[in-house]
Amino acid sequence: MTRSVSAWPSATWWRPAVRVAAVLTPLVVCAILFTVRDQVTAATDVLVLVLLVVAAAATGDRLAALLAAFSAGVWFDFFLTEPYLRFVIADAEDIEATTLLVVISLAVTEIALWGYRQQGREARRSGYLEGVLGAARAVAEGTTPAKTVVDVVARQITDVLEADDCRYVAGPVGDVRFAVLDHDGVLTRNGRPVDVDRIGLPVDEYVAIPVRRGAEVVGYFLVTAVSHAVFPTREQRRFAVLMAHQVAALGSSA
Template sequence: MTQARSAVRVAAALAPLVTCAVLAGVRDTVTTETAVLVLVLWVVAAAATGDRVAGVLAALSGGLWFDFFLTEPYQTFAIDRADDVEAAVLLVVISLAVTEVALWGRRQQGAASRRSGYLDGVVGVAQTVADGDVPPAAVIGVVAQHITEVLHADACRFVEGAVHDPRVAVIDHDGSVTRGGHHVDVDRVGLPTEDYAAVPVHRRNRVVGHFLVTASTRVSHPTLEQRRVAVLLADQVVGVLPDPPG
């Protein structure tokens, strides 16, 4: 755990404590609803950091210190009134729900950002090919770099011709992966680490080359969308490859 994350979690746990202690001094003028809203704001702030643990700590801390400082009997963890019990329970439940919603929002934002990055990569490569004044080797190098990044791989290089080695996993146009005629569940097991994965380059119905992808230092689990983007990137080099003989 990094120091920054540790600091966020400590702050998430302490902020509701300090808030409830302050509100205790003016509890005669502060309604239960107001106190709950203030505490939920701390949960939102903690969850906005993207750390689920921080959000949960803020939620639990808020419920605990709300009980201690703002419900009768004061400065005990007992609650006498049914309304206060309901308020404390709702505070924790709502806070946990807010944490999950905030984290979901961050994931969606991150996914949208990644999709935008993928699209920018494809558009950039397509523009490079359309310009026509870039050497084929440079175009292939740019595509290989983008494929490496999209698949979270270690390296990628272009090889002419079809894939003949049955040990090599092949990423098909629909994003599915096969190896020796068998489906590979990349979401579960990731790309092969002991052998290559190949992204074929098609000219009409013929494979004219393929990008060999290496992911040996770590297990990579590219999504179906990422695999499809890799195939789309690979297809961009068709325009710079010479026509095969015959």
């Protein structure tokens, strides 16, 4: 199954632990920098704290990064601006430095998270392509039983669409109530397009992905997504259709 790069470890303590660290680490670092404040410039202090925010953003958790940015600004004010050890800033340059710290931290957070999302997208795309190529290879070699190929494709479609279940049904789509996913990734229901990006896949009805051999529909994959709302992208939907079409080459043995 293809996982998002931003997926967290399964341990339930991990996310809260990262967020607690995002709050406490700037406190500890600012306290250390306070002891050497005469040897370190304010610009260096800001860079060190920005690095901490980057580290928090690298986890892929926006809240952790925002907490780190807020904590860095607060403790920079408390430890590293005059009057020291008070939440007061008397010097205009210190006010500017604190403001820049927070603004830069927030900007870096968004840039880091954007890069994280792009990396996740590329990983998912690579996984989808591997699935399609694997199915095509199994069909071309002809050594894998048709039922096994169909089962593998069904699992891949389930994963790509983040659905609950998927199974193959031989023959044309017989129920007009089914929503139908076409080769362009467009979902239609009762002849009308469904805005999947906004409302997700139907939770009250099946989604059918027809398998065509030429103009003939030889079967279809029946997708169920009833336990939770899912919003597969147009690209994900097109990959699902592409994988379903691999079954057409199996002939009547499917």
